[in-house]
Amino acid sequence: MPGDPSDNTDHRQRLRTRFMATRGQGMPDYEMIELLLMGAIPRRDVKPLAKQMLKLFGSYEGVITASPERLREVDGVGEVAISMIKLVEATALRLSQSKVLNRPILSNWRALLDYCTAAMAHAKTEQFRILFLDRKNILMADEVQQQGTIDHTPVYPREVIKRALELHASALILVHNHPSGDPTPSRGDIEMTKDIVEAAKKLGISVHDHLVIGRKGHVSFKSLGLL
Numbered sequence: 472m473p474g475d476p477s478d479n480t481d482h483r484q485r486l487r488t489r490f491m492a493t494r495g496q497g498m499p500d501y502e503m504i505e506l507l508l509m510g511a512i513p514r515r516d517v518k519p520l521a522k523q524m525l526k527l528f529g530s531y532e533g534v535i536t537a538s539p540e541r542l543r544e545v546d547g548v549g550e551v552a553i554s555m556i557k558l559v560e561a562t563a564l565r566l567s568q569s570k571v572l573n574r575p576i577l578s579n580w581r582a583l584l585d586y587c588t589a590a591m592a593h594a595k596t597e598q599f600r601i602l603f604l605d606r607k608n609i610l611m612a613d614e615v616q617q618q619g620t621i622d623h624t625p626v627y628p629r630e631v632i633k634r635a636l637e638l639h640a641s642a643l644i645l646v647h648n649h650p651s652g653d654p655t656p657s658r659g660d661i662e663m664t665k666d667i668v669e670a671a672k673k674l675g676i677s678v679h680d681h682l683v684i685g686r687k688g689h690v691s692f693k694s695l696g697l698l
Contacts, residue, residue, distance in 0.1 A: 479516050483509055500531035507559065511552035520547050535560045536593035564589050568613065576602065576610045576644070577679065583610075583644075584682070584689060591648035591684045599626050599647045603640035604679070612638050626663050628670045635676050643671065645681040654685035661697060668698065 490498065490506055501521045508517040524545060528534045535556060542553045567586040576583055583602075591598060596618060603612040616634065617626055626647075635643060645664065649655075660683065668678045681692040692698040 479514065482516075482518075501525050503531055504534055507555050508548075508552055511549070511555045512547075520545075524548070532593070535563070538595065571610055572613060574610060575608055576604060577608045587646050587682060587684050588689065591646065592686050594648050595650055597648060597650060599645070601631060601634065602644040602646065603635060603638045604642040604644065605639075606641045608642060608679075611640070626667075628663075628666045631667050632670050632674060632676065635671070636674065640676065642677040642679055643667075644679050647681075647683060649683055649685040652686040654683040654688055654690040656681075656683055656690060656692065656695070656697065661692075664692060664697065 486502060486506060486509070490502075495503060501518070504521040504524055505518050508521055512520075524534050525531070527545065528537050528541075537556075539553050539557065542548050542556065564586075567582070567589045570582040571579060571586050574582075587600070591600065598615050599617040600613065600615050602610055603614070605611050614634070616631065631643070631645075645667065647660070660681070664678075664681045671678050678698065679693070680698060683690045683692075
């Protein structure tokens with residue numbers, strides 16, 4: 472009969488079965504979100520909520536990377552659902568990081584870009600990340616050195632070099648994000664990079680590149696001839 476709870480149970484089982492058979496290949500975004508919500512919200516038809524979230528945040532990626540504060544604004548989304556969503560984001564980021572950490576980074580550039588995009592492209596404030604490489608250009612550490620505002624991150628070259636020396640790094644890759652989405656370097660970005668390169672050079676530390684990450688893509692200082 473309409474509204475019979477068994478209808479929803481059957482739907483959930485069919486959805487899970489299809490997911491396991493396809494590993495999600497070809498499934499629409501709202502069904503992937505629905506699967507996440509099913510684990511957090513029992514005995515309720517969560518398809519309308521999944522579609523509402525998709526419309527509100529624009530994409531599956533937008534839902535997964537939304538802040539807990541934004542997710543709490545959605546009626547029907549509780550702390551358990553938010554935890555499930557953030558777990559998916561953290562898992563994706565950890566998998567991306569595992570493809571670059573302790574590996575030769577210059578020959579694995581695509582994986583590095585994928586990781587930096589996953590880690591920073593959707594952040595609401597600027598952050599400045601440093602990738603520390605050894606003599607064989609193997610990535611041995613990845614650290615966020617500074618967090619800033621929506622359009623500014625204070626970066627101190629002395630602190631960058633100090634940390635590189637502590638880790639015995641031979642080379643660096645600088646990375647920061649532009650929450651506006653446009654990765655075009657600012658004049659401040661260019662000047663700050665020059666200061667770090669000059670300070671590093673005096674101590675025999677190379678700066679291979681400075682990447683600016685945005686939702687609309689990325690920019691490489693080296694490719695632009697700025698390094």
